[in-house]
Amino acid sequence: MxxxxxxxxxxxxxxxxxxxxxxxxxxxxxxxxxxxxxxxxxxxxxxxxxxxxxxxxxxxxxxxxxxxxxxxxxxxxxxxxxxxxxxxxxxxxxxxxxxxxxxxxxxxxxxxxxxxxxxxxxxxxxxxxxxxxxxxxxxxxxxxxxxxxxxxxxxxxxxxxxxxxxxVCGAPALTARVVGRYDNPTVAVIGGAGKSGSLSLAAAKAAGASRTVGVVPVERERVMLADAALADVVALADARNPVALAEAVEAALGGRAADVTVVCVDVPGCEHGAILSTADGGTVIFFSMATSFAAAALGAEGLAADVTMLVGNGYVPGHAAYALDLLRQVPAVRAMFESRLHHEASRATSGTAD
Missing domain, CATH: 3.90.180 (Quinone Oxidoreductase; Chain A, domain 1)
Incomplete structure (x- = not known):
């Protein structure tokens, strides 16, 4: 049976x-x-x-x-x-x-x-x-x-x-749900130039974010995300450096932390920076499988941070249709996805690796 x-x-x-x-x-x-x-x-x-x-x-x-x-x-x-x-x-x-x-x-x-x-x-x-x-x-x-x-x-x-x-269709769907619970929130997406990050930026804006910040680690991604105009501000910071990340987000938001912080990076050690980047009463959404949820919980306690932390489990009802519609409706998102796929195909053809 x-x-x-x-x-x-x-x-x-x-x-x-x-x-x-x-x-x-x-x-x-x-x-x-x-x-x-x-x-x-x-x-x-x-x-x-x-x-x-x-x-x-x-x-x-x-x-x-x-x-x-x-x-x-x-x-x-x-x-x-x-x-x-x-x-x-x-x-x-x-x-x-x-x-x-x-x-x-x-x-x-x-x-x-x-x-x-x-x-x-x-x-x-x-x-x-x-x-x-x-x-x-x-x-x-x-x-x-x-x-x-x-x-x-x-x-x-x-x-x-x-x-x-x-x-990555769970990321934009949950981002939209959380952003919609706030009144014109500010949103920071850590790893904004990646697949889940670019979709989450588009979802945040569609759901009513008043200002969005895309955080990226290198100049090449900063230029790419700025050209795509998916974020109101693009900040350059290493998400593994908690103080530098929080300072970059606050500078992009005029001296305040974000109401919603979305973590889309695929490297460990970004938990404390995401918490520091989030205002009291705000929400941190962790989508990366590199996240240490013990580090996040203990870090928030140690920082006396009054934030809600969510684990993006990859499922929200209607998430696939929602993400595909974002791709169709936001040309910049589609262009970023197609560029990524073209780059991977070219690398495979040439036999090189990053």
């Missing part, structure tokens, strides 16, 4: 949910309420890919080898260091008669649940991936449970573009 949350796929240890399991059953046979996807492409989450690339000093072959090793050993893609995974796109090839997901054979879909809990098997050795980008072309299969979430890919967008947006 199958479990709607996938308990029957847990091989070890027993009694835990699939996300916490060390190993899943990734066999292709499906239960009555399961769906099997023929996988076309993985999108590794940014924190996981950065950790792997850094560990192997940009050696794509070594990164590819470790990803294969992780999937082979665990039956899913879950980076043992970051604990994170990513998502995938593919084509539905089998649907159990009791599946509630509303999918049919032949649908091209993006999974909106993490690879850390998705049974996954790779059959082509990742031979078409150079290990140098987050998007991983591949062949294999994945299993969705009754409580999984998937979205049919929109016909008007390139699948790679849609995948890149859906990978």
């Amino acid at each position: 199958t479990s709607p949350i996938g308990l029957h796929r847990v091989l070890e240890p027993s009694g835990v949910l699939p996300q916490a399991a060390r190993r899943l059953d990734n066999s292709p046979e499906i239960g009555a309420d399961e769906v099997r996807i023929a996988v076309e492409r993985l999108n590794l989450d940014a924190a996981s890919f950065r950790q792997l690339s850094t560990k192997h000093a940009g050696d794509g072959a070594a990164v590819r080898g470790e990803v294969l090793e992780i999937i082979g050993a665990r039956g899913k893609m879950q980076n043992p260091v970051t604990g994170s995974g990513g998502m995938l796109i593919g084509t539905v090839e089998a649907v159990g008669p009791e599946s509630p997901l509303g999918l049919k054979v032949g649908d091209r879909v993006a999974t909106l649940v993490s690879l850390t809990l998705t049974p996954l098997s790779i059959s082509d050795g990742l031979k078409h991936w150079d290990g140098g980008s987050e998007q991983v072309p591949c062949e294999g299969h994945a299993i969705l449970f009754a409580r999984s979430i998937a979205a049919v890919l929109p016909a008007d967008l390139d699948p790679e573009l849609a995948l890149a947006v859906m990978d």
Whole structure:
């Protein structure tokens, strides 16, 4: 008998949910309420890919080898260091008669649940991936449970573009929800030039932010974000330096802290700076899987900071449609996503890595 949350796929240890399991059953046979996807492409989450690339000093072959090793050993893609995974796109090839997901054979879909809990098997050795980008072309299969979430890919967008947006679609949706609870708030987005950051800036403005600040770590990203005009002010600061980050945000906001701070960077050590950058009564939203939530909680206590801290769990009802609509409606966001994908494609073609 199958479990709607996938308990029957847990091989070890027993009694835990699939996300916490060390190993899943990734066999292709499906239960009555399961769906099997023929996988076309993985999108590794940014924190996981950065950790792997850094560990192997940009050696794509070594990164590819470790990803294969992780999937082979665990039956899913879950980076043992970051604990994170990513998502995938593919084509539905089998649907159990009791599946509630509303999918049919032949649908091209993006999974909106993490690879850390998705049974996954790779059959082509990742031979078409150079290990140098987050998007991983591949062949294999994945299993969705009754409580999984998937979205049919929109016909008007390139699948790679849609995948890149859906990978971070929880960020703009939750940002819009939080910003909408305030009266004309100021919003700082740490990592504003990235995928989730650019969408969150657009969402904040659409939801009624009176002033937005995009914080980036390097001049190249400052110029890119300023040219896109997604933020009212672009600030240059290392988010790992708490005082420098808080000073940069306050300077951009005329001497005050932000009402809402959104953390979208994929490096550790940004918790205290985000808290210092947020006004009393404000909210910090942590979207990065590199976040130490213990450091955030203890840091807020130690700073006597009266802030609400939220963990962006990647799911808000309607989040995929909302993010895709932002992409369609805000040309600057779309341009940034397409530029990123073009850069990754060019790097793969030339055989170089950043």
